[in-house]
Amino acid sequence: MSAASLHKAPSGEAVVVDRYTGLARANHWVTAISLILLALSGMALFHPALFFLTALFGGGQFTRIIHPWIGVVLFFSFAGLFIRFWRANLWEREDNVWLASPGAVLSGHEERLPEIGRYNAGQKLVFWGMTLLILVLFVSGLTIWDTYFFAYTSIETKRAVVVLHAAAAVCAILIWIAHVYAAIWVRGTVRAMTRGSVTGGWAWRHHRKWLREEVAKGRADGG
Amino acid sequence: MASNPGLTLLRKSASDEAPPAVLPGDDGVAKLIDVSKCIGCKACQAACLEWNERHEEVGFNVGSYENPHDLTAESWTLMRFAEWDNPETGNLEWLIRKDGCMHCADPGCLKACPSPGAIVQYANGIVDFVSEHCIGCGYCIKGCPFNIPRLSPVEQVVHKCTLCSDRVAVGGGPACAKACPTHAISFGSKAEMKTLAGQRIADLKSRGFEQAGLYDPAGVGGTHVMYVLHHADKPEIYSGLPANPHISRLVGVWKGAAKVAGLAAIGAAVVGAFVHHLLAGASVVSKEDEQKATHLAEGAD
Numbered sequence: 001m002s003a004a005s006l007h008k009a010p011s012g013e014a015v016v017v018d019r020y021t022g023l024a025r026a027n028h029w030v031t032a033i034s035l036i037l038l039a040l041s042g043m044a045l046f047h048p049a050l051f052f053l054t055a056l057f058g059g060g061q062f063t064r065i066i067h068p069w070i071g072v073v074l075f076f077s078f079a080g081l082f083i084r085f086w087r088a089n090l091w092e093r094e095d096n097v098w099l100a101s102p103g104a105v106l107s108g109h110e111e112r113l114p115e116i117g118r119y120n121a122g123q124k125l126v127f128w129g130m131t132l133l134i135l136v137l138f139v140s141g142l143t144i145w146d147t148y149f150f151a152y153t154s155i156e157t158k159r160a161v162v163v164l165h166a167a168a169a170v171c172a173i174l175i176w177i178a179h180v181y182a183a184i185w186v187r188g189t190v191r192a193m194t195r196g197s198v199t200g201g202w203a204w205r206h207h208r209k210w211l212r213e214e215v216a217k218g219r220a221d222g223g
Numbered sequence: 224m225a226s227n228p229g230l231t232l233l234r235k236s237a238s239d240e241a242p243p244a245v246l247p248g249d250d251g252v253a254k255l256i257d258v259s260k261c262i263g264c265k266a267c268q269a270a271c272l273e274w275n276e277r278h279e280e281v282g283f284n285v286g287s288y289e290n291p292h293d294l295t296a297e298s299w300t301l302m303r304f305a306e307w308d309n310p311e312t313g314n315l316e317w318l319i320r321k322d323g324c325m326h327c328a329d330p331g332c333l334k335a336c337p338s339p340g341a342i343v344q345y346a347n348g349i350v351d352f353v354s355e356h357c358i359g360c361g362y363c364i365k366g367c368p369f370n371i372p373r374l375s376p377v378e379q380v381v382h383k384c385t386l387c388s389d390r391v392a393v394g395g396g397p398a399c400a401k402a403c404p405t406h407a408i409s410f411g412s413k414a415e416m417k418t419l420a421g422q423r424i425a426d427l428k429s430r431g432f433e434q435a436g437l438y439d440p441a442g443v444g445g446t447h448v449m450y451v452l453h454h455a456d457k458p459e460i461y462s463g464l465p466a467n468p469h470i471s472r473l474v475g476v477w478k479g480a481a482k483v484a485g486l487a488a489i490g491a492a493v494v495g496a497f498v499h500h501l502l503a504g505a506s507v508v509s510k511e512d513e514q515k516a517t518h519l520a521e522g523a524d
Contacts, residue, residue, distance in 0.1 A: 006520050014513050015520045045337045045360065047482050048237035060338050060358030061379065106499065108506040146361035146374055159365045159473040166477060170485040174492050181496035186506045200516025201508040215519055 006200070006218050015200030017214055019192045027080045028193060034074035035176060041067040042169050068145045075138045082131055088118045089128065094209075095121035115208040126179045133172040140165040226353045229392030231346035236336030250445075251348030253413035254386060254397060256321050257423055257451040258461065259432070260407035263288065263302050263319040270402030271300045274387065296375030299323055299384040300399055303462035320450070320461040321399070321408070324371045324384035326350045328444030331470035332383075334478050335366025348413065348447035349386045357381055366478075368443060368468040386447065416449060423451045442469035 005018040020028070041063045044053035054063040094114040098105065098121040104112040105122070119127070143153050143161045153161070183189045188202040203211035226232065272279060277297040282290050288304045300323035307316045330350045333342040341356035342363060352363075352372070359379035363372045372381045387397035395401075396410035409419055420437045427435035436455025439445050450464070458464040 015517050017516075045358075047486055048239075048337065048339055051237060051337065051339055054358075060341075060356070064358045064360045065379075107503055144361070144365075146364070147359075147376075147379070150361065150374065155365060155370060156471075159471050159477075162362070162365055163473050163477045163481060166481050166485065170481075170488060173489055177489070177492040177496060181499075185496075185500060185503070188508050199508060199513060200520060201510075201513030204516040204519070205508050205512040211516060211519065215522075218520075 005214050016197045017200055017203045017211065018197050020196040022196065024081075024084055025193060025196050027077060027084065031074060031077040031081055032193075034070050034077060035172075037070050038067065038074060039169070039173050039176070041070070046166060046169070065147075068141055068147075071138060071141050075134060078130065078134050085119075085127060089124045091121075091124065092117060095124060098122070110205060115212070116206065116210070117213070118207060118210040120207070122178075122182065126175055129175045130172065133168050133175070136168045137165060137172065140168065225355055226340065226343045226351065227345070227388050227392045230349065230388060232343055233346045234330075234333060234344040235340045236333045236342040237339040249346075250413040251346065251447060252386075252391060252411065253348070253416040253446075254326075254400060254448045255409045255416040255420055255451065256448065257407045257409070257420075258318065258320055259423070259427055259435075259451060259453050260405045261302075261319045261321065262405055262407075263304060263317075264404060265290070265302050266402040266404060267321055267399035267408060268298060268300055268302060270398040271384070272298065274390070274398035275299065275385070277382075294322060294371060294373055294383075296373040296378070296382045299382060305460060305462045307460045318461050320464060322371075322462065324350065324386070324448065325369055325443070325468075326384075326386055326447035327368075328446065329470065331366035331368050331443070331474060332363035332372055333366070334470060335362040335474055337362055345388065347391065349388045349391065350447075351385050351388050352381060352383060354378070354380045354382075366470065366474050368465065368470055384448075413445075413447065413449075420449065420451050427451070427453055438464065440465075440468050442467050 007016055007018075008014070040053050041057055043050045044057075044063055045051075045067070051060070054060045057063040057066055094116060097114050098116065101113055104110070110116075140161045142149055144158050144165060183193070186206065188199055192198050200211070203214070271277070277299070279291055279295065279297045282292065284290075285292065289301065291298050291301065294301050300321055303320045303322050305318040305320070307318050308314075309316050326349055328348065330342070330344060332352075333344055333350060336342045337360060338356050338358045341353055341358065342350065343353055344350050357380040359374060359381065361374050361381065363381055364370075364374065372383045374381050387395070387399075390397060397408070400408040400410040409416060411419075417437065417439075424435045424437060432453040434456040435451070435453050438450035438452055438455060438458055450458075450461075452458060452461065452464075454460060458466050
Protein backbone atom coordinates (compact mmCIF):
# COMPACT_ATOMS: atom_id res chain seq x y z
CA MET A 1 0.00 0.00 0.00
CA SER A 2 2.76 2.39 0.94
CA ALA A 3 4.24 2.46 -2.53
CA ALA A 4 0.96 3.59 -4.01
CA SER A 5 -0.19 5.76 -1.10
CA LEU A 6 0.85 8.99 -2.87
CA HIS A 7 -0.38 9.63 -6.33
CA LYS A 8 -1.41 12.44 -8.63
CA ALA A 9 -5.06 13.29 -8.85
CA PRO A 10 -6.32 12.47 -12.35
CA SER A 11 -7.26 16.10 -12.93
CA GLY A 12 -3.83 17.60 -12.58
CA GLU A 13 -1.00 18.60 -10.36
CA ALA A 14 -2.38 18.04 -6.83
CA VAL A 15 -1.15 15.08 -4.79
CA VAL A 16 -3.60 12.68 -3.17
CA VAL A 17 -2.62 10.53 -0.21
CA ASP A 18 -4.37 7.27 0.66
CA ARG A 19 -5.35 7.21 4.33
CA TYR A 20 -7.78 4.30 4.75
CA THR A 21 -8.28 1.04 2.90
CA GLY A 22 -11.73 -0.03 1.80
CA LEU A 23 -11.95 -2.55 4.62
CA ALA A 24 -10.94 0.03 7.21
CA ARG A 25 -13.62 2.37 5.91
CA ALA A 26 -16.27 -0.37 5.95
CA ASN A 27 -15.21 -1.20 9.50
CA HIS A 28 -15.55 2.45 10.48
CA TRP A 29 -18.96 2.80 8.79
CA VAL A 30 -20.35 -0.21 10.64
CA THR A 31 -19.04 1.27 13.89
CA ALA A 32 -20.42 4.71 13.09
CA ILE A 33 -23.88 3.46 12.15
CA SER A 34 -24.09 1.18 15.22
CA LEU A 35 -23.02 4.01 17.50
CA ILE A 36 -25.67 6.35 16.11
CA LEU A 37 -28.38 3.69 16.39
CA LEU A 38 -27.25 2.92 19.95
CA ALA A 39 -27.32 6.59 20.88
CA LEU A 40 -30.84 7.03 19.46
CA SER A 41 -32.27 3.89 21.06
CA GLY A 42 -30.40 4.48 24.31
CA MET A 43 -31.53 8.11 24.59
CA ALA A 44 -35.09 6.92 23.97
CA LEU A 45 -34.90 4.84 27.13
CA PHE A 46 -32.84 7.43 29.03
CA HIS A 47 -35.26 10.35 29.06
CA PRO A 48 -39.06 10.20 28.73
CA ALA A 49 -38.96 13.31 26.52
CA LEU A 50 -37.04 11.23 23.97
CA PHE A 51 -39.16 8.06 24.28
CA PHE A 52 -40.74 8.94 20.91
CA LEU A 53 -37.46 7.83 19.31
CA THR A 54 -38.53 4.23 20.00
CA ALA A 55 -40.83 4.65 16.97
CA LEU A 56 -37.68 4.54 14.78
CA PHE A 57 -37.03 1.01 15.99
CA GLY A 58 -40.58 -0.34 15.84
CA GLY A 59 -41.77 0.59 19.32
CA GLY A 60 -40.61 0.23 22.92
CA GLN A 61 -40.35 -3.55 23.00
CA PHE A 62 -38.31 -3.69 19.77
CA THR A 63 -36.06 -0.85 20.96
CA ARG A 64 -35.39 -2.80 24.16
CA ILE A 65 -34.71 -5.97 22.17
CA ILE A 66 -32.46 -4.46 19.50
CA HIS A 67 -30.38 -2.01 21.54
CA PRO A 68 -28.14 -4.60 23.22
CA TRP A 69 -27.66 -6.53 19.97
CA ILE A 70 -26.49 -3.37 18.22
CA GLY A 71 -24.16 -3.00 21.19
CA VAL A 72 -22.67 -6.40 20.43
CA VAL A 73 -22.13 -5.35 16.80
CA LEU A 74 -20.49 -2.11 17.95
CA PHE A 75 -18.22 -3.93 20.37
CA PHE A 76 -16.82 -6.30 17.77
CA SER A 77 -16.72 -3.64 15.08
CA PHE A 78 -14.82 -1.27 17.35
CA ALA A 79 -12.50 -4.11 18.31
CA GLY A 80 -11.64 -4.29 14.59
CA LEU A 81 -10.83 -0.57 14.54
CA PHE A 82 -8.78 -1.00 17.69
CA ILE A 83 -6.65 -3.73 16.16
CA ARG A 84 -6.15 -1.61 13.04
CA PHE A 85 -5.26 1.67 14.69
CA TRP A 86 -3.96 1.20 18.22
CA ARG A 87 -0.33 1.41 17.16
CA ALA A 88 -0.87 4.71 15.37
CA ASN A 89 -2.53 6.08 18.50
CA LEU A 90 0.36 5.51 20.88
CA TRP A 91 1.25 8.73 22.70
CA GLU A 92 4.17 10.75 21.34
CA ARG A 93 6.11 13.66 22.81
CA GLU A 94 4.53 16.20 20.41
CA ASP A 95 1.08 15.19 21.66
CA ASN A 96 1.83 16.90 24.97
CA VAL A 97 2.67 20.12 23.14
CA TRP A 98 -0.49 19.84 21.05
CA LEU A 99 -2.59 19.29 24.17
CA ALA A 100 -0.92 22.19 25.97
CA SER A 101 -1.78 24.60 23.17
CA PRO A 102 -5.60 24.70 23.05
CA GLY A 103 -5.52 28.26 21.70
CA ALA A 104 -3.53 27.32 18.62
CA VAL A 105 -5.59 24.15 18.10
CA LEU A 106 -9.00 25.78 18.40
CA SER A 107 -8.07 28.77 16.23
CA GLY A 108 -6.55 26.54 13.56
CA HIS A 109 -3.06 28.05 13.85
CA GLU A 110 -1.22 24.84 13.21
CA GLU A 111 2.00 26.65 12.33
CA ARG A 112 2.35 27.21 16.08
CA LEU A 113 2.17 23.43 16.73
CA PRO A 114 4.78 20.76 16.15
CA GLU A 115 4.47 18.60 13.04
CA ILE A 116 1.90 15.89 13.72
CA GLY A 117 1.98 12.22 12.74
CA ARG A 118 -0.95 10.17 11.47
CA TYR A 119 -3.10 11.26 14.43
CA ASN A 120 -3.00 14.33 16.65
CA ALA A 121 -3.51 14.26 20.41
CA GLY A 122 -7.21 15.06 20.07
CA GLN A 123 -7.78 12.13 17.73
CA LYS A 124 -5.80 9.89 20.06
CA LEU A 125 -7.95 10.97 22.99
CA VAL A 126 -11.06 10.15 20.94
CA PHE A 127 -9.54 6.74 20.20
CA TRP A 128 -8.55 5.86 23.75
CA GLY A 129 -11.64 7.49 25.26
CA MET A 130 -13.92 5.45 23.01
CA THR A 131 -11.88 2.31 23.70
CA LEU A 132 -12.39 2.69 27.43
CA LEU A 133 -16.04 3.77 27.22
CA ILE A 134 -17.07 1.05 24.78
CA LEU A 135 -15.48 -1.52 27.06
CA VAL A 136 -17.37 -0.09 30.05
CA LEU A 137 -20.61 0.14 28.06
CA PHE A 138 -20.27 -3.43 26.81
CA VAL A 139 -19.63 -4.99 30.22
CA SER A 140 -22.22 -2.83 32.00
CA GLY A 141 -24.67 -3.47 29.17
CA LEU A 142 -24.34 -7.23 29.57
CA THR A 143 -24.95 -6.81 33.31
CA ILE A 144 -28.30 -5.09 32.74
CA TRP A 145 -29.32 -7.24 29.74
CA ASP A 146 -32.01 -8.83 31.89
CA THR A 147 -33.38 -11.08 29.15
CA TYR A 148 -30.28 -13.25 29.30
CA PHE A 149 -28.14 -12.20 32.25
CA PHE A 150 -30.54 -11.21 35.03
CA ALA A 151 -29.60 -14.12 37.28
CA TYR A 152 -25.86 -13.42 37.32
CA THR A 153 -25.79 -10.22 39.38
CA SER A 154 -27.71 -8.76 42.32
CA ILE A 155 -30.27 -6.01 41.97
CA GLU A 156 -27.98 -3.72 44.01
CA THR A 157 -25.18 -4.29 41.49
CA LYS A 158 -27.52 -3.63 38.59
CA ARG A 159 -28.67 -0.35 40.16
CA ALA A 160 -25.10 0.93 40.26
CA VAL A 161 -24.28 -0.47 36.84
CA VAL A 162 -27.28 1.14 35.15
CA VAL A 163 -26.06 4.55 36.37
CA LEU A 164 -22.55 3.76 35.16
CA HIS A 165 -23.95 2.69 31.78
CA ALA A 166 -25.87 5.96 31.41
CA ALA A 167 -22.88 8.08 32.47
CA ALA A 168 -20.51 6.24 30.11
CA ALA A 169 -23.04 6.62 27.29
CA VAL A 170 -23.28 10.38 27.83
CA CYS A 171 -19.45 10.61 27.78
CA ALA A 172 -19.31 8.53 24.59
CA ILE A 173 -21.89 10.78 22.93
CA LEU A 174 -19.88 13.86 23.96
CA ILE A 175 -16.73 12.37 22.41
CA TRP A 176 -18.72 11.45 19.32
CA ILE A 177 -19.94 15.05 18.97
CA ALA A 178 -16.35 16.31 19.23
CA HIS A 179 -15.22 13.66 16.70
CA VAL A 180 -17.91 14.50 14.15
CA TYR A 181 -17.56 18.24 14.65
CA ALA A 182 -13.79 18.08 14.14
CA ALA A 183 -14.32 16.17 10.90
CA ILE A 184 -16.73 18.86 9.68
CA TRP A 185 -14.69 21.81 10.91
CA VAL A 186 -11.45 20.60 9.37
CA ARG A 187 -12.50 20.70 5.73
CA GLY A 188 -11.29 17.86 3.57
CA THR A 189 -11.48 15.28 6.36
CA VAL A 190 -14.74 13.53 5.55
CA ARG A 191 -13.40 12.28 2.20
CA ALA A 192 -11.02 10.08 4.21
CA MET A 193 -14.14 8.31 5.53
CA THR A 194 -15.93 8.18 2.19
CA ARG A 195 -13.15 7.83 -0.42
CA GLY A 196 -10.27 6.77 1.81
CA SER A 197 -7.90 9.49 0.64
CA VAL A 198 -7.02 13.07 1.51
CA THR A 199 -5.34 15.77 -0.50
CA GLY A 200 -1.64 16.36 -0.12
CA GLY A 201 -2.41 19.86 1.15
CA TRP A 202 -4.62 18.46 3.93
CA ALA A 203 -1.86 16.12 4.99
CA TRP A 204 0.72 18.90 4.79
CA ARG A 205 -1.36 21.24 6.89
CA HIS A 206 -2.64 18.85 9.57
CA HIS A 207 -0.39 15.77 9.63
CA ARG A 208 2.92 16.89 8.12
CA LYS A 209 5.03 14.31 9.94
CA TRP A 210 2.76 11.58 8.59
CA LEU A 211 3.00 13.02 5.06
CA ARG A 212 6.82 13.09 5.30
CA GLU A 213 6.74 9.43 6.45
CA GLU A 214 4.51 8.45 3.54
CA VAL A 215 6.80 10.28 1.09
CA ALA A 216 9.83 8.59 2.63
CA LYS A 217 8.12 5.19 2.39
CA GLY A 218 7.34 5.85 -1.26
CA ARG A 219 11.01 6.68 -1.85
CA ALA A 220 12.19 3.55 -0.01
CA ASP A 221 9.86 1.44 -2.14
CA GLY A 222 11.25 3.10 -5.25
CA GLY A 223 7.93 4.76 -5.92
CA MET B 224 -54.15 -4.95 29.86
CA ALA B 225 -54.84 -1.23 29.76
CA SER B 226 -55.02 1.02 32.79
CA ASN B 227 -58.37 0.70 34.45
CA PRO B 228 -60.91 3.29 33.27
CA GLY B 229 -62.89 2.68 36.46
CA LEU B 230 -60.13 4.18 38.60
CA THR B 231 -58.78 7.73 38.69
CA LEU B 232 -55.13 8.03 37.65
CA LEU B 233 -52.80 9.80 40.04
CA ARG B 234 -49.42 9.26 38.39
CA LYS B 235 -48.02 7.73 35.20
CA SER B 236 -44.47 6.51 34.65
CA ALA B 237 -42.15 8.60 32.45
CA SER B 238 -44.55 11.52 32.17
CA ASP B 239 -45.11 14.70 34.09
CA GLU B 240 -48.83 15.19 33.69
CA ALA B 241 -50.34 17.12 36.56
CA PRO B 242 -52.07 14.82 39.05
CA PRO B 243 -55.81 15.20 39.57
CA ALA B 244 -57.10 16.68 42.79
CA VAL B 245 -57.50 14.06 45.49
CA LEU B 246 -59.86 14.73 48.35
CA PRO B 247 -57.86 15.92 51.35
CA GLY B 248 -57.61 13.30 54.04
CA ASP B 249 -58.41 10.51 51.58
CA ASP B 250 -55.46 8.17 51.75
CA GLY B 251 -57.04 5.56 49.51
CA VAL B 252 -57.49 1.86 49.97
CA ALA B 253 -55.29 -0.64 51.78
CA LYS B 254 -54.83 -4.32 52.32
CA LEU B 255 -53.98 -5.29 55.87
CA ILE B 256 -52.15 -8.59 56.35
CA ASP B 257 -52.24 -9.81 59.93
CA VAL B 258 -49.24 -12.08 60.14
CA SER B 259 -50.32 -13.30 63.60
CA LYS B 260 -53.51 -14.76 62.12
CA CYS B 261 -51.98 -16.41 59.06
CA ILE B 262 -51.90 -20.21 59.05
CA GLY B 263 -49.90 -20.55 55.83
CA CYS B 264 -52.63 -22.41 53.91
CA LYS B 265 -51.81 -20.64 50.61
CA ALA B 266 -55.48 -20.13 49.74
CA CYS B 267 -54.47 -16.55 48.86
CA GLN B 268 -51.85 -17.84 46.41
CA ALA B 269 -54.38 -20.13 44.76
CA ALA B 270 -57.00 -17.39 44.59
CA CYS B 271 -54.47 -14.97 43.08
CA LEU B 272 -53.48 -17.43 40.35
CA GLU B 273 -57.10 -18.24 39.63
CA TRP B 274 -58.49 -14.70 39.46
CA ASN B 275 -55.57 -13.33 37.44
CA GLU B 276 -55.47 -16.40 35.17
CA ARG B 277 -51.80 -17.11 35.85
CA HIS B 278 -50.33 -20.60 35.66
CA GLU B 279 -47.46 -21.54 37.92
CA GLU B 280 -45.32 -24.50 36.91
CA VAL B 281 -45.39 -27.59 39.07
CA GLY B 282 -42.37 -27.25 41.32
CA PHE B 283 -40.19 -29.51 43.42
CA ASN B 284 -39.63 -29.82 47.14
CA VAL B 285 -36.33 -28.68 48.59
CA GLY B 286 -37.36 -29.00 52.21
CA SER B 287 -39.32 -25.77 52.55
CA TYR B 288 -43.01 -25.06 52.63
CA GLU B 289 -42.39 -22.21 50.20
CA ASN B 290 -43.91 -23.11 46.88
CA PRO B 291 -42.85 -21.77 44.44
CA HIS B 292 -39.44 -20.89 45.86
CA ASP B 293 -39.74 -17.21 45.03
CA LEU B 294 -42.18 -14.73 43.54
CA THR B 295 -42.45 -15.30 39.80
CA ALA B 296 -44.08 -13.58 36.84
CA GLU B 297 -46.98 -16.00 37.51
CA SER B 298 -47.13 -16.05 41.32
CA TRP B 299 -47.69 -12.44 42.35
CA THR B 300 -48.03 -13.38 45.98
CA LEU B 301 -46.09 -15.94 48.00
CA MET B 302 -46.24 -17.28 51.53
CA ARG B 303 -42.76 -17.00 52.97
CA PHE B 304 -42.01 -19.33 55.88
CA ALA B 305 -39.34 -18.46 58.44
CA GLU B 306 -38.35 -20.34 61.58
CA TRP B 307 -37.19 -17.95 64.27
CA ASP B 308 -35.62 -18.91 67.56
CA ASN B 309 -36.91 -16.27 69.97
CA PRO B 310 -33.96 -15.59 72.29
CA GLU B 311 -36.19 -14.12 75.00
CA THR B 312 -38.67 -16.95 75.37
CA GLY B 313 -36.68 -19.83 73.89
CA ASN B 314 -39.66 -20.58 71.67
CA LEU B 315 -39.27 -21.57 68.04
CA GLU B 316 -41.65 -19.28 66.17
CA TRP B 317 -42.97 -20.05 62.74
CA LEU B 318 -43.30 -16.71 60.99
CA ILE B 319 -45.38 -16.79 57.84
CA ARG B 320 -45.54 -13.68 55.74
CA LYS B 321 -47.58 -13.20 52.60
CA ASP B 322 -45.12 -11.46 50.28
CA GLY B 323 -46.10 -9.34 47.31
CA CYS B 324 -46.29 -5.76 46.09
CA MET B 325 -46.59 -3.23 48.90
CA HIS B 326 -48.19 -0.55 46.70
CA CYS B 327 -45.89 2.22 47.96
CA ALA B 328 -47.19 5.77 48.08
CA ASP B 329 -43.78 6.67 46.61
CA PRO B 330 -43.30 3.83 44.11
CA GLY B 331 -39.70 3.16 43.06
CA CYS B 332 -40.85 1.03 40.12
CA LEU B 333 -42.86 3.91 38.67
CA LYS B 334 -39.95 6.32 39.11
CA ALA B 335 -37.55 3.98 37.33
CA CYS B 336 -39.87 3.10 34.42
CA PRO B 337 -38.82 4.67 31.08
CA SER B 338 -42.04 3.90 29.19
CA PRO B 339 -44.83 6.47 29.49
CA GLY B 340 -47.87 4.95 31.16
CA ALA B 341 -46.44 1.45 31.65
CA ILE B 342 -46.72 1.91 35.41
CA VAL B 343 -49.58 3.91 36.87
CA GLN B 344 -50.62 4.92 40.34
CA TYR B 345 -54.32 5.35 40.90
CA ALA B 346 -55.78 7.97 43.21
CA ASN B 347 -56.78 5.18 45.60
CA GLY B 348 -53.10 4.26 46.01
CA ILE B 349 -52.94 1.14 43.84
CA VAL B 350 -49.76 0.89 41.76
CA ASP B 351 -50.44 -1.05 38.58
CA PHE B 352 -48.40 -2.30 35.62
CA VAL B 353 -49.97 -1.71 32.20
CA SER B 354 -48.65 -4.55 30.06
CA GLU B 355 -49.51 -2.98 26.70
CA HIS B 356 -47.04 -0.17 27.41
CA CYS B 357 -44.43 -2.34 29.16
CA ILE B 358 -41.24 -2.77 27.12
CA GLY B 359 -39.74 -5.48 29.34
CA CYS B 360 -36.58 -3.55 30.22
CA GLY B 361 -36.62 -4.49 33.91
CA TYR B 362 -35.93 -0.96 35.17
CA CYS B 363 -38.82 -1.31 37.65
CA ILE B 364 -37.02 -4.29 39.18
CA LYS B 365 -34.09 -1.97 39.89
CA GLY B 366 -36.39 0.73 41.25
CA CYS B 367 -38.33 -1.47 43.69
CA PRO B 368 -37.06 -1.43 47.30
CA PHE B 369 -38.89 -4.71 48.07
CA ASN B 370 -37.67 -6.94 45.21
CA ILE B 371 -41.17 -7.64 43.89
CA PRO B 372 -41.57 -7.23 40.10
CA ARG B 373 -40.70 -10.26 37.96
CA LEU B 374 -39.92 -10.30 34.25
CA SER B 375 -41.87 -12.96 32.39
CA PRO B 376 -39.51 -14.90 30.14
CA VAL B 377 -42.51 -15.83 27.98
CA GLU B 378 -44.30 -12.50 27.60
CA GLN B 379 -41.22 -10.27 28.08
CA VAL B 380 -43.23 -7.94 30.27
CA VAL B 381 -43.02 -7.46 34.02
CA HIS B 382 -45.76 -8.55 36.41
CA LYS B 383 -46.64 -8.04 40.04
CA CYS B 384 -49.68 -7.89 42.33
CA THR B 385 -52.30 -5.46 41.00
CA LEU B 386 -54.11 -5.33 44.34
CA CYS B 387 -56.89 -6.69 42.10
CA SER B 388 -57.40 -3.20 40.68
CA ASP B 389 -60.00 -4.69 38.33
CA ARG B 390 -62.04 -5.99 41.27
CA VAL B 391 -61.53 -2.83 43.33
CA ALA B 392 -62.70 -0.70 40.38
CA VAL B 393 -66.13 -2.33 40.62
CA GLY B 394 -66.37 -2.20 44.40
CA GLY B 395 -64.86 -5.57 45.27
CA GLY B 396 -61.82 -6.50 47.28
CA PRO B 397 -58.72 -8.47 46.29
CA ALA B 398 -59.11 -12.17 45.52
CA CYS B 399 -56.59 -13.13 48.22
CA ALA B 400 -58.59 -11.35 50.92
CA LYS B 401 -61.77 -13.05 49.73
CA ALA B 402 -60.15 -16.48 49.93
CA CYS B 403 -58.43 -16.16 53.32
CA PRO B 404 -60.13 -18.57 55.78
CA THR B 405 -58.82 -16.86 58.95
CA HIS B 406 -59.46 -13.24 57.98
CA ALA B 407 -55.74 -12.60 58.14
CA ILE B 408 -56.20 -10.43 55.04
CA SER B 409 -58.55 -7.47 55.24
CA PHE B 410 -59.29 -4.82 52.68
CA GLY B 411 -60.87 -1.37 52.96
CA SER B 412 -59.95 2.27 53.23
CA LYS B 413 -56.49 2.86 54.60
CA ALA B 414 -58.00 4.71 57.58
CA GLU B 415 -60.27 1.73 58.39
CA MET B 416 -57.37 -0.68 58.05
CA LYS B 417 -55.25 1.38 60.43
CA THR B 418 -58.08 1.33 62.98
CA LEU B 419 -58.44 -2.43 62.59
CA ALA B 420 -54.69 -2.84 62.93
CA GLY B 421 -54.76 -0.76 66.11
CA GLN B 422 -57.28 -3.17 67.63
CA ARG B 423 -55.26 -6.19 66.63
CA ILE B 424 -52.04 -4.67 67.99
CA ALA B 425 -53.72 -3.88 71.34
CA ASP B 426 -54.92 -7.50 71.50
CA LEU B 427 -51.47 -8.87 70.67
CA LYS B 428 -49.84 -6.63 73.27
CA SER B 429 -52.30 -7.80 75.91
CA ARG B 430 -51.21 -11.37 75.13
CA GLY B 431 -47.51 -10.71 75.64
CA PHE B 432 -46.35 -9.51 72.23
CA GLU B 433 -45.06 -6.20 73.53
CA GLN B 434 -43.39 -5.22 70.27
CA ALA B 435 -46.48 -5.86 68.14
CA GLY B 436 -47.02 -3.09 65.63
CA LEU B 437 -48.05 -1.91 62.19
CA TYR B 438 -45.71 -2.06 59.19
CA ASP B 439 -46.47 1.01 57.07
CA PRO B 440 -42.93 2.21 56.28
CA ALA B 441 -42.48 5.96 56.02
CA GLY B 442 -39.38 5.63 53.82
CA VAL B 443 -41.61 4.96 50.82
CA GLY B 444 -44.33 7.37 51.93
CA GLY B 445 -46.34 4.59 53.57
CA THR B 446 -47.75 1.58 51.74
CA HIS B 447 -51.18 0.44 50.65
CA VAL B 448 -50.37 -3.08 51.76
CA MET B 449 -49.63 -3.12 55.48
CA TYR B 450 -48.65 -5.83 57.92
CA VAL B 451 -49.55 -6.41 61.54
CA LEU B 452 -46.36 -7.94 62.94
CA HIS B 453 -45.97 -9.50 66.39
CA HIS B 454 -42.33 -8.38 66.34
CA ALA B 455 -42.62 -5.03 64.56
CA ASP B 456 -39.24 -3.97 66.00
CA LYS B 457 -37.56 -6.71 63.93
CA PRO B 458 -39.24 -6.86 60.52
CA GLU B 459 -36.18 -8.61 59.01
CA ILE B 460 -37.00 -11.86 60.81
CA TYR B 461 -40.07 -12.17 58.57
CA SER B 462 -38.07 -13.53 55.62
CA GLY B 463 -36.14 -10.31 55.13
CA LEU B 464 -38.86 -7.66 55.27
CA PRO B 465 -36.75 -4.45 55.14
CA ALA B 466 -36.73 -2.39 58.34
CA ASN B 467 -36.40 0.93 56.56
CA PRO B 468 -37.21 0.54 52.88
CA HIS B 469 -36.54 3.50 50.63
CA ILE B 470 -35.89 4.06 46.94
CA SER B 471 -32.16 3.58 46.37
CA ARG B 472 -30.17 6.81 46.08
CA LEU B 473 -28.68 5.39 42.88
CA VAL B 474 -32.16 5.27 41.35
CA GLY B 475 -32.62 8.89 42.41
CA VAL B 476 -29.36 9.92 40.72
CA TRP B 477 -30.15 7.89 37.61
CA LYS B 478 -33.66 9.24 37.19
CA GLY B 479 -33.01 12.73 38.53
CA ALA B 480 -29.66 14.48 38.22
CA ALA B 481 -28.23 12.18 35.54
CA LYS B 482 -31.16 12.74 33.16
CA VAL B 483 -30.90 16.52 33.41
CA ALA B 484 -27.09 16.74 33.50
CA GLY B 485 -26.70 14.20 30.69
CA LEU B 486 -28.99 15.96 28.24
CA ALA B 487 -27.62 19.37 29.27
CA ALA B 488 -24.04 18.24 28.59
CA ILE B 489 -24.98 16.83 25.19
CA GLY B 490 -26.92 19.99 24.32
CA ALA B 491 -24.04 22.19 25.46
CA ALA B 492 -21.57 20.22 23.32
CA VAL B 493 -23.71 20.70 20.20
CA VAL B 494 -24.18 24.41 20.90
CA GLY B 495 -20.45 24.74 21.66
CA ALA B 496 -19.60 23.18 18.30
CA PHE B 497 -21.89 25.61 16.46
CA VAL B 498 -20.49 28.60 18.32
CA HIS B 499 -16.93 27.49 17.66
CA HIS B 500 -17.63 27.20 13.96
CA LEU B 501 -19.24 30.63 13.91
CA LEU B 502 -16.28 32.24 15.66
CA ALA B 503 -13.34 30.27 14.26
CA GLY B 504 -14.69 29.57 10.78
CA ALA B 505 -13.84 26.48 8.79
CA SER B 506 -10.29 25.18 8.90
CA VAL B 507 -9.50 25.19 5.18
CA VAL B 508 -6.51 23.83 3.30
CA SER B 509 -4.87 26.58 1.25
CA LYS B 510 -3.48 26.40 -2.29
CA GLU B 511 -0.07 26.98 -0.75
CA ASP B 512 -0.49 23.82 1.38
CA GLU B 513 -1.29 21.83 -1.76
CA GLN B 514 1.72 23.25 -3.59
CA LYS B 515 4.02 22.45 -0.69
CA ALA B 516 2.71 18.90 -0.57
CA THR B 517 3.25 18.50 -4.31
CA HIS B 518 6.73 19.91 -3.94
CA LEU B 519 7.51 17.48 -1.12
CA ALA B 520 6.15 14.53 -3.09
CA GLU B 521 8.06 15.53 -6.24
CA GLY B 522 11.23 15.92 -4.25
CA ALA B 523 10.71 12.32 -3.26
CA ASP B 524 10.23 11.20 -6.84
